[in-house]
Amino acid sequence: MTDVLTFGEAMVALRADQLIRMGGALRMSVAGAEANVAIGLARLGHRARWVGCTGDDEFGALVQRTLRAEGVDVSRAAVSDGATGLVVFEPRISDLTRVSYYRAGSAGSRLGRCHVAPAMAEGARIVHVTGVTAALGAEPLGAVRMAVEAAAQGATVSLDVNHRAKLWSREAAAAVLRPLVRHVALLVASDDELALAAPPGARSEADRIEALLEGGVREVVVKRGAEGAEVFDSSGSTARPAVAVTVKDTIGAGDAFVAGYLSGHLDGLPVASRLERAVTTGAFAVASTGDWEGLPGRHELDLLKAEPGSAIR
Numbered sequence: 001m002t003d004v005l006t007f008g009e010a011m012v013a014l015r016a017d018q019l020i021r022m023g024g025a026l027r028m029s030v031a032g033a034e035a036n037v038a039i040g041l042a043r044l045g046h047r048a049r050w051v052g053c054t055g056d057d058e059f060g061a062l063v064q065r066t067l068r069a070e071g072v073d074v075s076r077a078a079v080s081d082g083a084t085g086l087v088v089f090e091p092r093i094s095d096l097t098r099v100s101y102y103r104a105g106s107a108g109s110r111l112g113r114c115h116v117a118p119a120m121a122e123g124a125r126i127v128h129v130t131g132v133t134a135a136l137g138a139e140p141l142g143a144v145r146m147a148v149e150a151a152a153q154g155a156t157v158s159l160d161v162n163h164r165a166k167l168w169s170r171e172a173a174a175a176v177l178r179p180l181v182r183h184v185a186l187l188v189a190s191d192d193e194l195a196l197a198a199p200p201g202a203r204s205e206a207d208r209i210e211a212l213l214e215g216g217v218r219e220v221v222v223k224r225g226a227e228g229a230e231v232f233d234s235s236g237s238t239a240r241p242a243v244a245v246t247v248k249d250t251i252g253a254g255d256a257f258v259a260g261y262l263s264g265h266l267d268g269l270p271v272a273s274r275l276e277r278a279v280t281t282g283a284f285a286v287a288s289t290g291d292w293e294g295l296p297g298r299h300e301l302d303l304l305k306a307e308p309g310s311a312i313r
Contacts (some may be wrong), residue, residue, distance in 0.1 A: 002073060003266050004041050005124035006074055007051035007116050007143065008034035008133035009108025009167060012059040013086035020090050030066040031087055031291045033078050033132045033162055036252050039292045040259025042071035049073040051119050055107040059084035073139035076119040095247055101166060113146045114141035126262060127151035128158040134176050135167035141176065148183040160258050161189040161196055170196060182216060188221040188258055206227050223257060228279055240275040243283035243304055253290030257282035280304060
């Protein structure tokens with residue numbers, strides 16, 4: 001049995017060193033919310049499995065090779081029709097990044113129940129899904145629905161709302177995500193995403209959190225960006241400020257946070273310690289370039305406590 005099973009679209013990421021229209025170099029890597037979480041968990045020593053479809057092309061080979069090299073189980077990943085999707089990150093001003101997707105009709109959007117069901121049958125302690133996969137089309141949404149319903153019979157279901165405005169509207173996201181929540185034990189959302197998961201009658205943040213807990217969610221994890229994060233459960237709330245670091249790249253910070261939180265959950269840590277690990281892994285992400293490249297191994301979790309400018313000898 002794997003520790004965490006997750007599934008979705010992983011793409012090739014192209015990172016520009018200046019405005020695209022100005023030319024310049026593009027650095028190639030791999031990105032995707034669920035893949036980022038899987039890599040983060042693998043680096044922390046957990047058994048993470050990623051299921052998805054890549055194209056029968058060199059980009060697809062790069063995706064699967066990268067995940068495999070990072071210790072992620074891709075034994076149930078498939079090669080499908082369509083090209084592997086691309087995502088382009090373009091620096092605009094300061095630390096503001098413009099993101100462009102080239103994923104319409106991609107192999108990743110062919111992901112369906114037939115790809116996820118065999119991995120579900122092999123078991124997982126946690127099944128982690130995101131709103132990104134649910135937004136990719138009817139087949140990926142069907143896979144999400146099947147997984148959360150099946151996992152609720154034994155595994156812990158984790159949902160990261162992870163709303164992407166370029167994929168679907170807030171109204172469309174809410175219509176899909178709200179019915180899923182009754183199967184969810186761990187709900188992760190930024191403070192402006194809570195409304196997409198909570199019942200429509202809940203107007204304030206407090207009302208939304210109360211409604212989610214009354215609806216069966218065990219832990220509501222609210223990401224507050226530079227202000228840190230807070231967890232709400234039946235015993236009350238636990239907050240943790242963000243770890244102060246020099247920001248290099250905010251892309252992937254939410255996925256890193258989720259990886260840290262799920263890692264703490266797998267290790268049986270109390271909520272405060274899970275949250276501490278989550279803000280720590282999130283800080284590693286923003287203090288380095290790339291979605292997952294700077295994420296820590298378990299032995300590196302204390303690195304951010306070192307004096308600035310010090311050397312590791």
